[in-house]
Amino acid sequence: MSETPILQIQNLSKQIGGKTIIDNLTLDVPRGEVFGFLGPNGAGKTTTIRMLVGLMSITQGKIIVNGINLSTHFEKAMRHIGTIVENPEMYKFMTGYQNLKHFSLMMGGIKKQRIHEVVELVGLQNRIHDKVKRYSLGMRQRLGVAQALLHKPALLILDEPTNGLDPAGIRELRDYLRSLAKNEGITIMVSSHLLTEMELMCDRVAIIHHGKLVDIKLLKDIHKGEGQEFGNRLLFEVDQPAKSAEIIAVYLPEVRIEPTETGVSLSLQREQAAEINLRLVQAGIKVYRIKEITTSLEDSFLEMTRGEQIV
Amino acid sequence: MFRILKLIYIENMKIYRRPRVWIMLAFLLLLNLAMGLVCRNVESLNIQSMYTFMSISINIYPLILIFAIVIASDIVSSEFSWGTIKLLLTRPLKRWKVLVSKYLAMLLFALFFSLVLFGCSGLVGYILWENVEDLKEQLVISQMLLLYLLRFIDLIMYVTLTFMLSTVFLSSTLAIVVSMILFMTKSYIIIILDGINPNLAKYFVYAHSNLTHFFDGTETYNGGILGFSLTLIIFHFVLFNLISWYVFKKRDISV
Numbered sequence: 001m002s003e004t005p006i007l008q009i010q011n012l013s014k015q016i017g018g019k020t021i022i023d024n025l026t027l028d029v030p031r032g033e034v035f036g037f038l039g040p041n042g043a044g045k046t047t048t049i050r051m052l053v054g055l056m057s058i059t060q061g062k063i064i065v066n067g068i069n070l071s072t073h074f075e076k077a078m079r080h081i082g083t084i085v086e087n088p089e090m091y092k093f094m095t096g097y098q099n100l101k102h103f104s105l106m107m108g109g110i111k112k113q114r115i116h117e118v119v120e121l122v123g124l125q126n127r128i129h130d131k132v133k134r135y136s137l138g139m140r141q142r143l144g145v146a147q148a149l150l151h152k153p154a155l156l157i158l159d160e161p162t163n164g165l166d167p168a169g170i171r172e173l174r175d176y177l178r179s180l181a182k183n184e185g186i187t188i189m190v191s192s193h194l195l196t197e198m199e200l201m202c203d204r205v206a207i208i209h210h211g212k213l214v215d216i217k218l219l220k221d222i223h224k225g226e227g228q229e230f231g232n233r234l235l236f237e238v239d240q241p242a243k244s245a246e247i248i249a250v251y252l253p254e255v256r257i258e259p260t261e262t263g264v265s266l267s268l269q270r271e272q273a274a275e276i277n278l279r280l281v282q283a284g285i286k287v288y289r290i291k292e293i294t295t296s297l298e299d300s301f302l303e304m305t306r307g308e309q310i311v
Numbered sequence: 312m313f314r315i316l317k318l319i320y321i322e323n324m325k326i327y328r329r330p331r332v333w334i335m336l337a338f339l340l341l342l343n344l345a346m347g348l349v350c351r352n353v354e355s356l357n358i359q360s361m362y363t364f365m366s367i368s369i370n371i372y373p374l375i376l377i378f379a380i381v382i383a384s385d386i387v388s389s390e391f392s393w394g395t396i397k398l399l400l401t402r403p404l405k406r407w408k409v410l411v412s413k414y415l416a417m418l419l420f421a422l423f424f425s426l427v428l429f430g431c432s433g434l435v436g437y438i439l440w441e442n443v444e445d446l447k448e449q450l451v452i453s454q455m456l457l458l459y460l461l462r463f464i465d466l467i468m469y470v471t472l473t474f475m476l477s478t479v480f481l482s483s484t485l486a487i488v489v490s491m492i493l494f495m496t497k498s499y500i501i502i503i504l505d506g507i508n509p510n511l512a513k514y515f516v517y518a519h520s521n522l523t524h525f526f527d528g529t530e531t532y533n534g535g536i537l538g539f540s541l542t543l544i545i546f547h548f549v550l551f552n553l554i555s556w557y558v559f560k561k562r563d564i565s566v
Contacts, residue, residue: 016563050563050564050565053401054400054401055397055400055401055563055564055565056563056564056565057561057563074403074405075403075404075405076403077403078401078402078403078404079403081401083401085397085401086394086397087394089393089394089395089397089398090395090398091325091328091393091395092393093328093329094325094328098324098328102321102324102325103398103402105317105318105320105321106317106318106321106399106402106404107402107403107404108314108317147398151403
C-alpha cells in the first residue's frame with residue numbers, strides 16, 4: 001500500500017463549453033515529496049487542482065487518492081486531502097479559533113486538542129482568538145494551512161500559495177512547507193507559475209502547458225545540465241572573444257566553444273579552467289571574470305514551452 | 312443524520328455571529344412592544360385581553376417573512392462572494408449535505424423568529440392587560456398556533472423561492488428583489504393573471520400559499536379547494552428545491 005503513489009491522475013480531461021482545458025493528463029505524485037505543478041498562466045493548473053479537490057467536475061478520466069477513486073467515493077477520498085485553493089478566505093467576522101472549530105465540526109471526529117495542535121504547528125497561538133479581519137495576509141495564509149491540516153491529511157494540495165505574499169512571507173511559507181513534508185511525512189503538491197520558487201521548494205516538478213503534461217523532472221536532473229560529464233559550464237568574460245576562442249580551440253580541440261559578445265562559454269573540468277585562464281593571460285588577453293553558468297529550472301521551462309502560442 | 316445536525320449547528324453559528332440578526336430581533340421585539348402600548352392606550356380600539364392582542368400581533372408576521380428572505384438570499388451566495396465556498400466544498404462531505412443544512416438552518420431561523428413573536432406578543436399582552444380568562448383558553452391558543460403554522464407555510468414558499476434564486480444566480484440582491492416584489496404585488500399579479508386567463512391565476516402558487524383563508528372565514532381565491540391548494544404548494548416546494556439541489560451539485564466552483 002505504501003508504495004502506491006498517494007495521488008494518481010489517469011487520462012484526466014476537462015472540457016468547458018466545447019473547449020478542452022485539460023487534455024488527457026496522466027501523472028503520479030509519489031509519497032513524501034514536495035511535488036511542484038508548474039505551468040504558465042492559463043496552462044490548466046488551477047483547473048486540474050480544482051478537479052482534484054472536488055470543486056470541478058471531471059469530464060473524463062480518473063483521480064485516485066490513496067487508492068480511492070475520488071468520483072465514486074468522494075467523502076472517503078477527501079479525508080486524505082487537505083487543501084487551500086488560491087487565497088485562504090476565512091469568515092472574517094469570526095475569530096481564527098472559531099473558524100477552525102467551524103471546519104473541524106464539518107469533518108467530525110476532530111478533538112479540541114487537535115485544534116490546539118495545529119494552531120501551535122502554524123505558530124498562531126497568540127492571535128488565534130482575534131477576529132480574522134484583523135489578520136495580515138501571512139497570518140491568514142497560516143490559518144489556511146491550519147484548517148487544511150486539521151484532519152491529518154496525507155496529501156496537502158496548495159494552489160498558488162505564494163500569491164500576494166511578500167518575499168519574507170514566501171520564504172517563511174516555503175521553509176514551513178518543507179518542514180511539514182519532512183517532519184510530518186505529508187506529501188505536498190503545490191502549483192505555481194513562479195519558477196524560482198518551485199526550484200527552491202520542490203523535489204520534483206511536473207510542467208504542463210496547454211492542458212498537457214510536457215515533462216516531469218526531478219530537480220536534481222535539471223541542475224545537472226547537459227555538460228555535466230565535462231564538468232561545469234563556464235563563461236570567460238574577455239576583451240577579445242574571437243582570439244580567445246582560437247586559443248582555446250588549440251588547447252582543447254574536442255570541446256564545443258560558444259563565442260558570445262563579451263566572451264566565450266564552454267564546459268570544463270576544474271584544472272582545465274585554470275590552464276585556459278593562464279594561456280589567455282599569457283596571450284595578452286584581458287580576462288575580466290570567470291563565471292559558472294547554471295542551467296536553472298527557468299531555462300528548462302522556457303525551452304520546453306518555447307515557441308508555442310500562449311493563449 | 313448526526314452529521315447533518317452538526318452542519319446545521321455551524322450554519323446557525325454563522326447566522327447568529329453576525330450583528331444584523333440581533334438588530335432584526337430587537338426591531339421585532341420593539342415593534343411588538345410599541346404595538347402593545349398603542350393598543351393599550353387607545354380606547355377606541357377596544358382591546359380587552361391578551362388573546363386579542365396576540366391575534367392582532369400576527370399582522371406583523373410579514374416582517375419575519377422579510378427577515379427570513381434576507382437570510383435566505385445570502386446563506387448560499389455569501390459563501391461564494393466571500394470565497395469560503397471553496398473551503399466548504401473541499402471537506403469530505405457530499406455537496407447536498409451542505410446545501411440541505413443551509414436550507415434547514417434558514418428555516419430554523421424563521422421558526423425561531425415566529426416563536427419569538429408568539430412568545431413576545433403573549434408576554435406583552437399578559438403584562439398590559441392581565442386578562443387571561445376570556446373565552447376558552449385552550450381553544451384560543453390552539454387556533455393561534457394553527458394561524459402561525461399557516462403563516463409559516465406561506466413563508467416557506469417565499470423563502471424557498473429566494474433560496475433557489477440565490478443558489479442559481481448567486482446574487483442575493485436579485486433573490487431579495489424578486490421575492491419581495493412578488494410578495495408585495497401578489498394581489499395585483501393575481502388580478503392581472505386573472506384578466507389574461509382565469510386558469511393562469513388558478514395555477515399561480517402564491518395565490519394559494521396563504522391557507523389562512525380556509526380557516527378564518529374570509530373569502531378564498533377562486534372559491535378554492537384545500538386539497539388543490541396543498542397539491543400546488545407541495546409541487547412548487549419540491550420543484551424549487553430540486554432546482555437548487557441540481558444546480559448546486561453540478562456547479563463548477565471558479566470563484
